[in-house]
Amino acid sequence: MLSILSAAALPVAQPLAQTAPAGSDPVTVLQVQRRSIEVKGKPASILAVRQPDGTPGLVTAVGRRFRVRLENKLDVPTLMHWHGLTPPWQQDGVPGVSGPPIPPGGGADYDFPLRFGGTFWMHSHQGLQEQELLAAPLIIRDERDRPDQQEVIVMLADFSFTPPEKIFEDLREAGSMAGMPMQSAAKSHAMGAMAMPAKPVAAKMAPMSSGRSAASGPDLNDVKYDAFLANDRTLADPEVVRVDPASTILLRVINSSSMSAYHLDIGRLNGELIAVDGFRIQPVAGRRFPIAVAQRLDIRIALPREPAAYPVLAILEGERSQTGLILKAGNRATVTRVPELAANASSPLNLDLERRLRAAAPLAKRKADRVHQINLTGEMAGYVWSINGVPWTKDVPPLPIAKGERVELVFQNRTPMPHPMHLHGHAFQVVEIDGKRLSGAVRDTVLVPPNTRIGVAFDANNPGLWAMHCHLLYHLDAGMFTTLRYV
Numbered sequence: 269m270l271s272i273l274s275a276a277a278l279p280v281a282q283p284l285a286q287t288a289p290a291g292s293d294p295v296t297v298l299q300v301q302r303r304s305i306e307v308k309g310k311p312a313s314i315l316a317v318r319q320p321d322g323t324p325g326l327v328t329a330v331g332r333r334f335r336v337r338l339e340n341k342l343d344v345p346t347l348m349h350w351h352g353l354t355p356p357w358q359q360d361g362v363p364g365v366s367g368p369p370i371p372p373g374g375g376a377d378y379d380f381p382l383r384f385g386g387t388f389w390m391h392s393h394q395g396l397q398e399q400e401l402l403a404a405p406l407i408i409r410d411e412r413d414r415p416d417q418q419e420v421i422v423m424l425a426d427f428s429f430t431p432p433e434k435i436f437e438d439l440r441e442a443g444s445m446a447g448m449p450m451q452s453a454a455k456s457h458a459m460g461a462m463a464m465p466a467k468p469v470a471a472k473m474a475p476m477s478s479g480r481s482a483a484s485g486p487d488l489n490d491v492k493y494d495a496f497l498a499n500d501r502t503l504a505d506p507e508v509v510r511v512d513p514a515s516t517i518l519l520r521v522i523n524s525s526s527m528s529a530y531h532l533d534i535g536r537l538n539g540e541l542i543a544v545d546g547f548r549i550q551p552v553a554g555r556r557f558p559i560a561v562a563q564r565l566d567i568r569i570a571l572p573r574e575p576a577a578y579p580v581l582a583i584l585e586g587e588r589s590q591t592g593l594i595l596k597a598g599n600r601a602t603v604t605r606v607p608e609l610a611a612n613a614s615s616p617l618n619l620d621l622e623r624r625l626r627a628a629a630p631l632a633k634r635k636a637d638r639v640h641q642i643n644l645t646g647e648m649a650g651y652v653w654s655i656n657g658v659p660w661t662k663d664v665p666p667l668p669i670a671k672g673e674r675v676e677l678v679f680q681n682r683t684p685m686p687h688p689m690h691l692h693g694h695a696f697q698v699v700e701i702d703g704k705r706l707s708g709a710v711r712d713t714v715l716v717p718p719n720t721r722i723g724v725a726f727d728a729n730n731p732g733l734w735a736m737h738c739h740l741l742y743h744l745d746a747g748m749f750t751t752l753r754y755v
């Protein structure tokens with residue numbers, strides 16, 4: 269079984285050259301291909317993006333150029349998006365927006381400067397390939413990566429043996445039957461023997477304007493998954509990463525799930541959250557941090573002196589399911605099995621942490637030149653998700669902005685589900701939560717819970733046609749997607 273282990277357990281290399289003249293960096297070949305893994309004792313055919321030697325994704329350094337040759341070894345078109353990077357827009361990897369997908373057997377070349385470091389990732393933006401785990405780490409090292417520190421990548425994913433097209437069809441069917449008091453087809457299709465309480469579809473797909481009370485809590489986890497993976501493994505057979513007692517670890521957590529958010533829990537270790545979505549924050553001490561779909565957490569951990577095994581867990585929001593890996597500090601440490609169900613259901617993700625985050629390098633203080641109100645909307649019939657009431661088609665005009673402007677996007681969630689909103693090609697800063705201004709985190713994906721208003725600001729300094737969408741895969745595919753354009 270090929271796992272991400274080789275990259276995950278890699279000690280941080282000696283500091284790389286901080287600058288390199290254009291064109292001098294070698295080209296890295298990335299191949300999109302099929303691979304198989306084992307999930308719950310059964311073989312699963314999934315997709316991968318990796319180098320010819322099997323290394324998943326790419327580790328590089330700030331100041332270098334991103335020089336990649338992407339080859340499609342599948343028998344269907346594909347295209348990769350470099351999530352969180354700021355390439356020229358034609359290299360952003362969104363089929364139909366940045367350019368055409370790569371046909372089977374074809375390839376594409378990428379070359380642009382890496383202006384900042386951090387934990388990023390790459391994933392397919394073609395169809396529903398992301399659900400087939402077509403994603404990999406994209407790590408850009410910088411001065412945070414101390415030579416005395418061991419890097420551990422934790423890539424989270426939700427997995428189903430059901431083909432993604434069937435999951436989507438079931439969601440649409442469940443939506444079209446809204447109003448009938450029956451169990452959601454989408455919830456039941458992959459449940460196996462596990463009993464689930466019937467949940468009326470009507471509650472899931474209630475008219476968005478009818479306003480389910482906030483007290484009833486958000487509507488979570490549309491899709492019932494067969495497994496949750498950390499670096500391709502479940503807790504029944506987790507990755508065990510050897511680390512040294514008394515050493516410092518940089519945990520790079522990437523939520524590459526299609527639909528699932530988690531509480532990242534480092535148990536009795538003391539952690540320090542130093543970056544979100546790759547961008548530095550004023551450090552926040554803690555043991556449990558929320559991570560929405562597509563977000564990343566950089567957590568620095570000083571390990572105790574005594575040999576011991578430390579689980580790093582991700583607990584699905586609102587549920588008991590959990591996944592994770594084990595840090596084994598010292599040869600004498602005993603690794604014990606961690607159950608795949610937590611003792612209690614976790615809470616839905618909220619914004620308690622987001623409100624506390626402060627960017628280490630905030631945007632310059634400036635009044636917005638333009639504000640776009642972005643209503644996150646949906647309809648009960650047919651699992652239709654939209655922005656400002658309009659489900660995405662190629663005919664939807666891009667939101668206008670102009671080069672040099674300070675732009676604010678104000679997300680207002682008018683649905684009962686949380687939506688992790690992602691803007692391509694730019695980092696934004698969280699500047700407002702429910703009417704309260706703040707100098708919040710710089711990031712590329714922000715969670716907008718139901719009945720919540722979040723303002724983000726960015727400088728229009730990377731002209732082009734850019735995607736902006738909910739990162740829940742089936743919401744994105746159902747129309748919660750739009751574009752921004754400027755020249």
Ligand SMILES: [Cu+2]
Nearest residue numbers: 687738740743
């Ligand atoms: Cu959404």
